[in-house]
Amino acid sequence: GAGVSQTPSNKVTEKGKYVELRCDPISGHTALYWYRQSLGQGPEFLIYFQGTGAADDSGLPNDRFFAVRPEGSVSTLKIQRTERGDSAVYLCASSFTSLGAGELFFGEGSRLTVL
Amino acid sequence: SQQGEEDPQALSIQEGENATMNCSYKTSINNLQWYRQNSGRGLVHLILIRSNEREKHSGRLRVTLDTSKKSSSLLITASRAADTASYFCATDALTSGSARQLTFGSGTQLTVLP
Numbered sequence: 001g002a003g004v005s006q007t008p009s010n011k012v013t014e015k016g017k018y019v020e021l022r023c024d025p026i027s028g029h030t031a032l033y034w035y036r037q038s039l040g041q042g043p044e045f046l047i048y049f050q051g052t053g054a055a056d057d058s059g060l061p062n063d064r065f066f067a068v069r070p071e072g073s074v075s076t077l078k079i080q081r082t083e084r085g086d087s088a089v090y091l092c093a094s095s096f097t098s099l100g101a102g103e104l105f106f107g108e109g110s111r112l113t114v115l
Numbered sequence: 116s117q118q119g120e121e122d123p124q125a126l127s128i129q130e131g132e133n134a135t136m137n138c139s140y141k142t143s144i145n146n147l148q149w150y151r152q153n154s155g156r157g158l159v160h161l162i163l164i165r166s167n168e169r170e171k172h173s174g175r176l177r178v179t180l181d182t183s184k185k186s187s188s189l190l191i192t193a194s195r196a197a198d199t200a201s202y203f204c205a206t207d208a209l210t211s212g213s214a215r216q217l218t219f220g221s222g223t224q225l226t227v228l229p
Contacts, residue, residue, distance in 0.1 A: 035219075040221075043219045
């Protein structure tokens, strides 16, 4: 596609439920990133993929969060047993390569609200 | 945690005036980038400055970098109402191994009044 696509754009769920957020990066981009952004704050790094493997998952807050990118393209961020504190906008970004400097191309985000 | 801190947190100016936003960071960097975010939207890359560069221009944007002070500034000249957005600095510092993180600051909310 022309840009990074994220679905759903909005998700409202109840505490304790399981949620999946999807990211479709720009074609040909090998690096894929997930960030989380709370209201009035900058994006906070969660996890980064180079190809199919998670090269750095140091930003995942706990083991309720997990992400996959099985074929090196689309990625899914999975959140188990959601808590109200998980409410935020989850941003996905992609880039040509993680090696050296380069700009990230962001999607519009998935706004998660946990009631 | 967020490495960069923007200053001011909020800035309101009249159309036609210049807007200056500052960013300070903590660790050594490879490069520093500035992004813009309109309300409810994703981030859009504006400009990248490498650690061995001191100043860079792109259209109405001017970015400076002072690695000795670990700070950067973004100047928007002749501002327009359409420049109203949040502006974030982001630093690219190699972590251990080959992984790379782009760490964002908390942002400056710029409002340009028509």
